[in-house]
Amino acid sequence: MAQDEDIDRSNSPFAEPRYHYFLQTILLYNEYLDTKNGSYNTTNLRVLQPIGNKAWNLRFDLPLISTNSNSINQTGLGDVGAGVSFIPYFKKNNGIGLRTRVISNSAADPSFGTGKWVVIPAGIFAKYFNHKRFLWFATLEHSQSFAGSSNRSDISVTLLENNLLWFFGKNWIATDVAFRYNYILEGFQNNAFMEFGRKITPTNLVYVHPSVAFGGEKSYNFGMEVGMLILF
Template identity: 85%
Template sequence: MKKLLLYFSILFLISSTAKAQDEDISRVDSPFSEPRYHYFLQTILLYNEYLDTDNGSFNTTNLRVLQPIGNKAWNLRFDLPLISTNSNSINQTGLGDIAAGISYIPYFKKNDGIGLRTRVVSNSAVDPSFGSGKWVVIPAFIFAKYFKQKQFLWISTVEHSQSFAGSSNRNDVSVTLFENNLLWFFGKNWLATDVAFRYNYFLDGFQNNAFMEFGRKITPTNLVYVHPSVAFGGEKSYNFGVEVGLLVLF
């Protein structure tokens, strides 16, 4: 809880001392307007993620909607996951934990910027194996910067997940994430590498993962991508996975 309060204090201080532009910023040329992670346009993301684990496989089909509000420095996010499990004992499909969040861009320039985000994941899964059994709050700090005449984009994220309510029979959630994503743009395509270090305080171990991603603009506002991933660390939650997604920008 002390860690959570510290993160909230840091985010509050940053948001109090930095301000985004008051005018409509949807056309601002900044790292946060890059189509792969666009904060200023309405976005629909539909992706399917397959994860292989020691106890079988998990398949998540997720619908994510991002809706800018106000002067578009603010952004609402909603996630609706449908999860399928496949193991030696049981195969089943159902709704996972529904999540909602809000992002704010307090500072940006043409080559760099700072973002703040808070998400709440509800305890709404229809089956215990489809969710954490907890209500979880996830504050995050995001830094983005262009390099080499905007040929490369670096996005760094510090995030903490902390449960605050839910089933007393389930383990508490307390995980800190430090993630770095580097994207290389060429023509209508991009190639990305990402390494995420996650420390699980309850398990007292790391649940890290890394992925490579290839994406392409198929129209000016429609993008597709695929990225394989691999997990590493003493308490990794899966072995390997692959995600395929479609983004639609409005």
């Protein structure tokens, strides 16, 4: 159905502004993470560009990283990423998406990145409930390193994430729980967040979400993300 030019994409859950796949999208966000070794701050510019019949889109991420450890402040470019998504099936109330991303070993400093090239395939299921007042996004993805510095740890992590959004007026509230197993560390690096968002215009949105990590091998303690989306 995604191949049919006559389908009204505005009815698809993949057209929901917070996770829009069919319009050119700019997302600018800042995420602060508190870790046992200091703070880790990411300012990221993400661009989504639909191509072809708009069942496909390209994604680019340009992160700027700041770290604060032992009273030493550092800032520089993080690992740049790119990806492609394809939506093979969607209709008014549900749909399926496929995505593959590649994260490059491009950080300006070893502390700003993983030191590895990483490929991240994913499958996504989205479904509306209760006359589109609720939207469920479920994601299963795996991150696997395939090249990079031999002095850095390999990456092999599987993620199962469930995100439920509740819409009311121009606002939304979301809850998210992500179960993440790290095969290298042989432990869980889970996290959960609450998100509060609002449309400030029909095509401009802002949101804030605090998060907390849990699990035996958690990578941070708590975090805060603030973002703005612009749709074209």
